[in-house]
Amino acid sequence: MDVSAEAQGIGSWLRLRAVKSKGHPALVFNGAELTYDELADRVDGIAAGLRARGVSRGDRVAYLGDNHPSFVEAMFATARLGAVFVPLNTRLAAPELAYMLADCGASLLISTPALAGRADEAAAGSAQPLVQVRVGADGDDGAGDDFEALLDAPPLTDLPDVGLEDPALIVYTSGTTGRPKGAVLTHGNLTWNALNVLVDYDVTSTDRALMVSPLFHVASLGMGCLPVLLKGATVLLQERFVAAEALASIETLRATTISGVPTTFQLMADDPTWATTDLSSLRLMTCGGSPVPDRVREAYEARGLRFSGGYGMTEASPGITLLPPQHTAAHPRSAGLAHFFTRVRIRDTATGELAGPGVAGEVEALGPNTFLEYWGNPSATADARTRDGWLRTGDVGLLDEDGFLVIADRIKDMIISGAENVYPAEVENALMALPGVTGAAVIGLPHERWGEVPHAVVTLAPGAELTSEAMVERLSVSLARYKVPRTLEVVAELPRTASGKVPKRLLRQRYDRTGAP
Incomplete structure (x- = not known):
């Protein structure tokens, strides 16, 4: 397909990569590899199948499932059509999922076999008709087509013009009022966030990034999967996190990077195979969510490994700051420095004025990675921005003299x-x-x-x-x-x-x- 058919959206990435990185593995899952050219061909075919089932520009396509190549394929195929991808948290109950499907007005729901029952229940409660597609469905599944059947549609001959300002994702984040809000992330938000990662983490085309955290989380997707694919490196997908399996994958697949939360790394360090696993291929470990406990940090440092921490939120796609490994010893409780194309400031909550170094206040962020809006919720969108356009995080922190951010507390009771x-x-x-x-x-x-x-x-x-x-x-x-x-x-x-x-x-x-x- 002619790559000039669309503009700058993330849907163009894989077709461009198919030329630049032909034959190089893009995804590895359960021992099988998909090269960039193979992945691009599948994405084009799936986009045609989605179009044949009524998906067009601006429509919402939801996905419910653990880490699987179909997640990546569906996301990029949706982007090719100028439609909006809605990744759903697999840990949510059916009524919660039904609310999200209804709220975003999803027209199609893709689900994996393990989540089929919950997908059916959520679809039934979404108060609107939904086309369902199953990954790995057999011919007797009356709930919807098999995902592979999408590839049977006639090839697309035209694609919409998708720009950086167009919506790409709706990612739901829980709201303080008890109802989740759908944060709309544009193609530009995701692109600039990926560029932040490429610049600040020195991602290379030879990296092999082990994805053990769920892709429906914007941290795993935005800080891991998307930047790696933009660079032309390899994503090693693990369906779900199991400590022993993650350690085995690092050794056998020669993973160079891995990201997670403190619990991820604690469980790996506590696993019986920890001491005998070859970790020599690892060069970068990123950890978010909260500071790494001292005993976990010390366990990895004893193996010659250091963490790179960070701070972010869904509305920032999600990166706001990072703490490079070389600064972890000097700033163990810091969330790091602002990402390259992002700015951070502190506003004194008592005076409403901007705070100087060492003074705590609400953390505010500005950059092309900050979100467009909350879906269908203009009042919440307005509340999330300052008058001059900065994102209000709702978190309390301070900046030291060198610009390192320390998160002190949360304004919200999250x-x-x-x-x-x-x-x-x-x-x-x-x-x-x-x-x-x-x-x-x-x-x-x-x-x-x-x-x-x-x-x-x-x-x-x-x-x-x-x-x-x-x-x-x-x-x-x-x-x-x-x-x-x-x-x-x-x-x-x-x-x-x-x-x-x-x-x-x-x-x-x-x-x-x-x-x-």
Whole structure:
């Protein structure tokens, strides 16, 4: 297909790479390789199949599944058509997925076999007709076509003109009001974020990047997969993270880079095969979500490996800062320096003025990688920007004299559990829907493995009862398991301010902040 048929969108990348990197492996999955020219041909064929099923410019195509080549193929095929790709979190419950499908108005849903039942349930609850496509479906699957059948469509003879300003992804991020918001990331956002990664992490065309974190997370997709493919390097896909399998892949596939969260690296260091695994191919390890615990950092440093940390959010595609490995010893608690094409500043929350070095305030970011809008939510979009266009992160931090960012706290009460964002308002709404619950507050308590886990504090009507076991059973129907509180405390009364709000700070002071619940 003529590469001049489309402009600058990410959908052009693979066809261009097919020429520049012909024969070089783009994806490796379960021992099978796809070269750049093979991948580009498949993407063109899948785009034709999606068009034959009614997908056109601006339509939303959702994907529910673990890491698999079909994720990458579907994303780039959707981009070829000027449509919008919507990666869905596989850990979410069917009602949560149904809300997202309805909210973005998805017209087609692609799912993998392990998620087929949940996909059917979510599609049935989305309140609109959906074309379904299954990866690896057999001919008797009445829910939709087999993904491979998309390749049977006649080749496309035309493509829309896709520019950097056009929407490419809608990535859902939980909202403080209890409803998730769809962050719209443009082709330009993803391109500039990838350029930030290429510049700041020195990605080379000979890199072999092991992807163990789910691609539906913008961190794995934006900081790992997309920059690697833009550079013409190789993505080593692992379906889901298993510590022993990740270690084996590093050794046998000669992975040069790996990214994850502190829990990822802790589980690898604790695995029985850790001491005997050959890690000599690794040159770069990136870790986000929260600071790396000292014992984990020391375990890797004993093997001659150093971490590169960072800070970001979905709305920044997601990179805002990075901490290069050479600075980790001097700045162990820092989130690093602003990415090359991104700027960071601090606004004093008390005065509303810009803060100087060493003064804490809200972190604000500016760059071509910051998002376009929240899908269908103009008020939330307006709240996310300052008057002069900077992204408001909602996090409290400070910049030192050299520009290194330290995250001090979160303005919002978000809990980060195993790198998953948990917003208390969403969980509190679910708790309040339970019979007999008259008040609810959810806070994060420290946990050795997951960083934080939700803890619920509730008040009950006279005669009502609620146990931790009953709470987990009831909430697991409507919430992802990582959002369900691990522990429950029933109190006679919740502390409240004059305006009726529960001051979470007072609740946290009741607990030992140094140990797991």
